[in-house]
Amino acid sequence: MPKPSYHMVKGAATAVAPYSHFVNYGDLVFITGQIGMTPGNDKKPIPKDIETETRRTMENLRIILEGAGLTFDDVVASRVFLTHFERDYERMNAVYKTFFKPGHFPMRTCIGVTALARGGKLEIDFICARPKKAAKTKARKTARRR
Numbered sequence: 001m002p003k004p005s006y007h008m009v010k011g012a013a014t015a016v017a018p019y020s021h022f023v024n025y026g027d028l029v030f031i032t033g034q035i036g037m038t039p040g041n042d043k044k045p046i047p048k049d050i051e052t053e054t055r056r057t058m059e060n061l062r063i064i065l066e067g068a069g070l071t072f073d074d075v076v077a078s079r080v081f082l083t084h085f086e087r088d089y090e091r092m093n094a095v096y097k098t099f100f101k102p103g104h105f106p107m108r109t110c111i112g113v114t115a116l117a118r119g120g121k122l123e124i125d126f127i128c129a130r131p132k133k134a135a136k137t138k139a140r141k142t143a144r145r146r
Contacts, residue, residue, distance in 0.1 A: 009022070034064070034124060080108060
């Protein structure tokens, strides 16, 4: 049975709670939920419009994917949390889908919630499958926790 390894990614948004940016477990990689914070400037307000917040959130996820040696092609599952589901769902989707190849979307659950960290309107997390060819590739730009 594999043991999990816990990682933080240099250049990713600052952790707002006690968590790892990603956890490796066998060929699976679990990426913690990201919000629309600006890496390197966690005091900057989260964007007010859902399109910009979605783009920033997906870019934050890209930083972690790259730190884990992965891409959006490796995402197999996604959870999306929205505080204003009815208002923001379609506009969020319009941006979200641009990060994936057409027809290669991960399975997804989208959930309406009452609040998110730092006043965000959106949070997204991923589960990824590490490709066999990259299974031995070392994760880049990470600091491993013990």
